[in-house]
Amino acid sequence: xxxxKYIFIAGLATLLLAGSCKKxxxxxxxxxxxxxxxAQLIFTGILLNMNESPWGTDQRNNQFMVINExxxxxxxxTWGTGSTAGYDQLRNxxxxxxxxxxxxxxxxxxxxxxxxxxxxxxVEMTQMLGDIPMKDALKGRTEGxxxxxxxxxxxIYKQCLQWLEEANADxxxxxxxxxxxxxxxxxxxxxxxxxxxxxxxxxxISLSKRxxxxxxxxxxxxxxxxxxxxxxxPLILDNKDNFQLVYNSTTTSNYYPLxxxxxxxxxxxxxxxxxxxxxxxxxxTSDPRIFVVANPTDSAKNSGDPAYATKFTxxxxxxxxxxxxxxxxxxxxxxxxxxxxxYWQASPAxxxxxxxxxxxxxxxxxxxxxxxxxxxxxxDHYKKGITASMKFYGVxxxxxxxxxxxxxxDYAGNNASGLRxxxxxxxxxxxxxxxxxxxxxxxxxxxxxxxxGPANGNNNQIxxxxxxxxxxxxxxxxxxxxxxxxxxxGSDTRNDVMWLIK
Numbered sequence: 240x241x242x243x244k245y246i247f248i249a250g251l252a253t254l255l256l257a258g259s260c261k262k263x264x265x266x267x268x269x270x271x272x273x274x275x276x277x278a279q280l281i282f283t284g285i286l287l288n289m290n291e292s293p294w295g296t297d298q299r300n301n302q303f304m305v306i307n308e309x310x311x312x313x314x315x316x317t318w319g320t321g322s323t324a325g326y327d328q329l330r331n332x333x334x335x336x337x338x339x340x341x342x343x344x345x346x347x348x349x350x351x352x353x354x355x356x357x358x359x360x361x362v363e364m365t366q367m368l369g370d371i372p373m374k375d376a377l378k379g380r381t382e383g384x385x386x387x388x389x390x391x392x393x394x395i396y397k398q399c400l401q402w403l404e405e406a407n408a409d410x411x412x413x414x415x416x417x418x419x420x421x422x423x424x425x426x427x428x429x430x431x432x433x434x435x436x437x438x439x440x441x442x443x444i445s446l447s448k449r450x451x452x453x454x455x456x457x458x459x460x461x462x463x464x465x466x467x468x469x470x471x472x473p474l475i476l477d478n479k480d481n482f483q484l485v486y487n488s489t490t491t492s493n494y495y496p497l498x499x500x501x502x503x504x505x506x507x508x509x510x511x512x513x514x515x516x517x518x519x520x521x522x523x524t525s526d527p528r529i530f531v532v533a534n535p536t537d538s539a540k541n542s543g544d545p546a547y548a549t550k551f552t553x554x555x556x557x558x559x560x561x562x563x564x565x566x567x568x569x570x571x572x573x574x575x576x577x578x579x580x581x582y583w584q585a586s587p588a589x590x591x592x593x594x595x596x597x598x599x600x601x602x603x604x605x606x607x608x609x610x611x612x613x614x615x616x617x618x619d620h621y622k623k624g625i626t627a628s629m630k631f632y633g634v635x636x637x638x639x640x641x642x643x644x645x646x647x648x649d650y651a652g653n654n655a656s657g658l659r660x661x662x663x664x665x666x667x668x669x670x671x672x673x674x675x676x677x678x679x680x681x682x683x684x685x686x687x688x689x690x691x692g693p694a695n696g697n698n699n700q701i702x703x704x705x706x707x708x709x710x711x712x713x714x715x716x717x718x719x720x721x722x723x724x725x726x727x728x729g730s731d732t733r734n735d736v737m738w739l740i741k
Contacts, residue, residue, distance in 0.1 A: 283420035291674035307566035315696035321705025325360035351409035389722035495589025518556030537573025560692020618650035702733035
């Protein structure tokens with residue numbers, strides 16, 4: 240009996256010990272953390288971090304706007320280091336792949352989209368910085384690689400283009416399914432397929448300087464293959480398929496960025512003015528979009544001319560390179576245009592933020608025809624690109640037709656003048672959307688000519704890249720220094736020319 244009692248007590252103690260150990264493990268977990276997130280939740284988070292909001296510093300660097308109060312910033316091109324935040328999103332992509340793999344057939348669409356995201360975030364970082372780690376990146380947890388070597392840009396682009404090809408092929412077999420958590424396309428995979436292929440055209444056209452000297456990328460042939468097989472490679476050719484963030488008037492967290500927190504729209508904000516680089520394109524071609532996006536200057540309004548609001552001479556932008564004191568004096572004197580508040584701030588829902596639109600696709604195709612990469616009618620795609628942009632702003636079909644009848648607005652042909660027209664109109668269509676694409680296209684082509692003046696803080700130059708984050712020097716010093724030596728003879732400044740644009 241006594242021994243039985245001891246056995247019972249020992250057994251009870253063992254059970255209590257096991258139970259207490261389990262409770263300690265439970266207590267060590269963060270009750271607010273998600274340890275096994277579903278694919279839909281991760282997917283939504285990735286989409287949230289893709290958004291490139293309008294009306295910020297990037298758009299001033301695009302020379303769409305100028306700010307004349309130093310308290311709110313400037314456009315001196317003295318920007319600091321770039322960002323490698325894309326790696327944070329790529330870790331989320333790895334998690335998306337892991338969770339999607341558990342879902343069997345239901346997870347296949349997420350796996351296809353994960354390939355697109357891989358390409359997207361690596362391209363975003365490399366076009367900003369230059370060479371970046373790719374092959375050895377993201378191996379810290381699985382293989383203990385915490386100091387990854389840098390991969391050269393040609394290898395990065397080759398891999399990203401391959402992922403985009405695979406993403407299209409994979410998603411084409413999943414079109415009857417939908418994905419949850421998608422606030423861009425409501426889970427419609429056919430629209431995602433159009434976006435993937437159109438984005439691939441963006442990447443290919445960005446490689447125009449390397450199209451002839453890097454045969455392993457096969458830039459021209461890839462572009463031609465996509466254009467000549469529209470059933471296999473559908474594209475965004477209509478605004479209804481635009482990849483754009485639609486704001487709303489009911490959810491405060493999704494209000495339009497220009498909507499004031501107190502809901503009071505002030506229509507006399509003289510701190511911000513339209514940029515001359517943009518405005519001069521519209522005024523030179525008598526573009527009806529100007530009446531939608533901008534206000535006439537106060538000096539035109541006060542001129543006594545009853546028709547001032549319908550005259551293109553009533554609109555004027557500020558030069559990016561002007562001193563802010565000069566811009567401020569011009570604004571106070573009523574000589575600079577402001578945005579059309581009645582259009583841009585009509586409600587908390589504002590205007591959708593296009594991250595990739597039909598106009599861009601059309602202009603990329605027109606450019607490829609102009610450059611001789613593909614056969615086709617560049618004039619037709621040029622016209623369709625302008626039309627898509629004008630339709631987005633609600634310009635009437637009659638005004639669009641009248642625009643093309645004006646002298647000088649028809650396509651000049653597959654020559655340097657025609658290419659310049661395409662690039663100018665592509666720039667105009669990028670106004671306050673598509674992130675840094677207006678700048679990247681200028682960097683690649685020199686069109687339009689960006690303004691440089693006394694306010695420029697970068698030795699009278701427009702920068703061509705961002706320096707690497709300082710964290711790279713503290714966590715991956717030997718590899719970054721080796722990469723800098725190969726790329727820029729050891730330098731790491733805003734003015735070092737990367738392989739992509741040499």
